[in-house]
Amino acid sequence: MVNVAAQTVAPLGRKRRGEGHTRRDEILVAAKSLFLEEGYGATTIRKIADRVGVSAPALYLYFKDKDEIMLALCDQTFGRLIELFHSIECIECSPRDRLRQMGEAYVRFGLAHVGEYRLIFMEEQAPEPVRHTGHRGDISDPEKPGIKGAIAFAMLERQFIELEQGGAKLPHPPVTCAELSWMACHGLVSALINEPDFPWSDRQALIQGMVDLTVRGLAPT
Amino acid sequence: MVNVAAQTVAPLGRKRRGEGHTRRDEILVAAKSLFLEEGYGATTIRKIADRVGVSAPALYLYFKDKDEIMLALCDQTFGRLIELFHSIECIECSPRDRLRQMGEAYVRFGLAHVGEYRLIFMEEQAPEPVRHTGHRGDISDPEKPGIKGAIAFAMLERQFIELEQGGAKLPHPPVTCAELSWMACHGLVSALINEPDFPWSDRQALIQGMVDLTVRGLAPT
DNA sequence: TTGATCAGTTAACGACGGTAAGTTAACACT
DNA sequence: AGTGTTAACTTACCGTCGTTAACTGATCAA
Numbered sequence: 374m375v376n377v378a379a380q381t382v383a384p385l386g387r388k389r390r391g392e393g394h395t396r397r398d399e400i401l402v403a404a405k406s407l408f409l410e411e412g413y414g415a416t417t418i419r420k421i422a423d424r425v426g427v428s429a430p431a432l433y434l435y436f437k438d439k440d441e442i443m444l445a446l447c448d449q450t451f452g453r454l455i456e457l458f459h460s461i462e463c464i465e466c467s468p469r470d471r472l473r474q475m476g477e478a479y480v481r482f483g484l485a486h487v488g489e490y491r492l493i494f495m496e497e498q499a500p501e502p503v504r505h506t507g508h509r510g511d512i513s514d515p516e517k518p519g520i521k522g523a524i525a526f527a528m529l530e531r532q533f534i535e536l537e538q539g540g541a542k543l544p545h546p547p548v549t550c551a552e553l554s555w556m557a558c559h560g561l562v563s564a565l566i567n568e569p570d571f572p573w574s575d576r577q578a579l580i581q582g583m584v585d586l587t588v589r590g591l592a593p594t
Numbered sequence: 595m596v597n598v599a600a601q602t603v604a605p606l607g608r609k610r611r612g613e614g615h616t617r618r619d620e621i622l623v624a625a626k627s628l629f630l631e632e633g634y635g636a637t638t639i640r641k642i643a644d645r646v647g648v649s650a651p652a653l654y655l656y657f658k659d660k661d662e663i664m665l666a667l668c669d670q671t672f673g674r675l676i677e678l679f680h681s682i683e684c685i686e687c688s689p690r691d692r693l694r695q696m697g698e699a700y701v702r703f704g705l706a707h708v709g710e711y712r713l714i715f716m717e718e719q720a721p722e723p724v725r726h727t728g729h730r731g732d733i734s735d736p737e738k739p740g741i742k743g744a745i746a747f748a749m750l751e752r753q754f755i756e757l758e759q760g761g762a763k764l765p766h767p768p769v770t771c772a773e774l775s776w777m778a779c780h781g782l783v784s785a786l787i788n789e790p791d792f793p794w795s796d797r798q799a800l801i802q803g804m805v806d807l808t809v810r811g812l813a814p815t
Numbered sequence: 816t817t818g819a820t821c822a823g824t825t826a827a828c829g830a831c832g833g834t835a836a837g838t839t840a841a842c843a844c845t
Numbered sequence: 846a847g848t849g850t851t852a853a854c855t856t857a858c859c860g861t862c863g864t865t866a867a868c869t870g871a872t873c874a875a
Contacts, residue, residue, distance in 0.1 A: 390821055390872050418863060428824060430865080439863065494788065495716060545803055549795040553782075553803050560781020561774075567715065574770040582766055582774050590807040611841050611852055639832060649855055651834075660832070 397435040399425050401449070404442050408488035413443075443492055450489035451521030454482055458528040468535040469592050475529055476558055476584040483562035493522070495563055529555060536592050544591060554587040618656040620646050622670070625663050629709030634664075664713055671710035672742030675703055679749040689756040690813050696750055697779050697805040704783035714743065716784055750776060757813050765812060775808040 388396050403424040407416040418439055422429040436442045461474045483490040533547035543550050561583045565573065573579065609617050624645040628637040639660060643650040657663045682695045704711040754768035764771050782804045786794065794800065 387822060387871065393822065396822085417861080419861085427822090429863085430825085431823060433864075434822070495784070544806070545799065546795070549799060549803060552785075552795055552800065553807060556781035556785045556800075556804065557778040557807070558781070559785060560777040560779070563716070563784060564773075564777045564780060574767070574773055578766065578770060579773065579777075582770060583777065585765070586774060586778070586807065586811040590811045608840065608853060614853065617853085638830080640830080648853090650832085651856090652854055654833075655853070 393434065396425070396427070396431075400432055400435060400442065401445055405446055405449075405488070408446070408492065412488070413492055446489060447493045448521050450486055450493060451525055453486075454479070454525050455521060455528070457482060458525055462528060462531075468532045468539060469541075469588060469594070472529075472532045472536070472554070472592055473584055473588050475532065476554060476587055477580060479529075479555075479558050480562055480580050480583065483559075484565060487566050490562060491566060494559060495566070526551065526555065533592065541592060541594075544593070550591040554591055557583055557587050614655070617646070617648070617652075621653055621656060621663065622666055626667055626670075626709065629667070629713065633709070634713055667710060668714045669742050671707055671714065672746060674707075675700070675746050676742060676749070678703060679746055683749060683752075689753045689760060690762075690809060690815070693750075693753045693757070693775070693813055694805055694809050696753065697775060697808055698801060700750075700776075700779050701783055701801050701804070704780075705786060708787050711783060712787060715780060716787070747772065747776065754813065762813060762815075765814070771812040775812055778804055778808050 400421060404416065404421045407420055407424065411420075418432055419429045421442070422432055425431075432442070436445070457478050458475060461471055461478060464471060464474070483494075530548055530551035533543060533550045537543050537547055545553070561579060565576065565579075621642060625637065625642045628641055628645065632641075639653055640650045642663070643653055646652075653663070657666070678699050679696060682692055682699060685692060685695070704715075751769055751772035754764060754771045758764055758768055766774070782800060786797065786800075
């Protein structure tokens with residue numbers, strides 16, 4: 374005997390009318406877990422569909438193509454990074470300390486979400502969230518797909534702006550400082566991700582070293 | 595009338611006996627040009643074969659699989675980077691100046707060889723040259739496929755060692771300094787490659803800024 | 816009860832990396 | 846000159862990929 378309640382609760386079987394959006398979420402969960410297990414390239418539409426328990430074409434009822442699935446995952450991840458940055462922005466301390474905390478948070482975030490990080494920042498053919506806007510300042514609609522990356526970057530840049538307004542003498546314009554610090558931390562994260570078996574120096578030392586490098590070099594006292 | 599000489603000179607048509615290796619080179623040339631034009635993912639065995647003027651399976655006479663073609667291109671490219679580094683090592687100047695030149699050379703090299711750079715450093719599924727050795731020091735056979743990356747890294751590290759031997763006070767062990775400087779420059783290159791349409795600051799300023807950042811921060815006077 | 820429509824399905828397309836088996840051209844040797 | 850060997854290459858095919866077209870069945874308002 375099957376559980377009758379399964380028709381309304383379990384993710385198996387056909388959705389009731391008007392509940393298709395819950396299938397969409399199931400697809401995202403399945404796609405994300407496959408990423409973390411097998412990486413981007415090995416995650417196929419058919420595997421995602423299998424895990425959800427539907428046929429492959431069913432995914433196209435909820436997403437235009439494979440990239441749109443990825444883009445939705447990117448936005449989820451960026452959303453969490455934005456929350457993280459926001460919590461740091463709210464801390465009562467100097468912009469320099471906030472910068473330090475943001476740098477460390479960024480690196481640890483990347484290393485804690487390898488699948489998503491690779492998806493967003495390291496994949497040639499992946500949808501590239503920031504690029505979609507065409508110009509950096511277009512963050513008017515925070516829910517527009519692909520916009521959250523630009524928002525996170527702007528939060529980093531703001532720290533340099535505040536530093537400059539506080540009288541600090543930056544070696545470059547704030548936006549350039551933000552780019553350089555982001556790039557340096559990104560280099561650390563992507564290297565550790567791409568070559569996990571390489572005998573790197575102590576990971577903690579590398580993180581501290583990179584944050585020190587950028588803060589001392591870009592936000593001098 | 596066809597030119598009779600074409601039978602022995604032109605790359606078209608079947609190779610003479612014993613001249614198959616020239617076909618191998620033609621395949622590498624075609625594969626490389628397709629990379630630069632279309633990127634890694636879009637370069638297929640069939641496209642390479644078309645450009646060479648043979649059928650797709652013919653490539654498997656010279657390479658075990660697609661990855662082996664890529665690995666051969668990696669080594670070609672690393673070979674040129676090693677030459678570049680070697681020429682800098684021979685310059686009569688301070689280790690700090692050599693470090694600066696190596697950093698700038700590395701970035702410009704990456705930006706000038708986008709296809710190969712992505713292939714070597716930014717592809718999940720690509721053969722990863724450094725990883726093959728298992729440990730950093732195994733550079734005993736410079737012609738072993740996949741070893742050249744480790745050699746180039748060792749050349750960078752050597753500058754920090756010389757600096758320390760010259761009495762400089764490094765913020766980390768030389769190997770850690772080498773890793774951090776490489777990672778920072780890699781972050782710059784990979785960001786510019788992955789987001790070519792993003793409105794970055796002036797490229798020249800970013801390069802100089804990143805090299806300054808690493809040299810001042812990791813090789814202090 | 817009907818009919819519209821949502822939520823799926825099956826079947827198929829063209830392209831992919833790769834393999835098996837057959838064919839043709841070039842050379843060594845008698 | 847003729848012949849056998851084999852390097853060099855082709856055709857045909859396999860299973861899988863992302864994606865589309867066309868169809869089916871469940872659900873719910875009227």
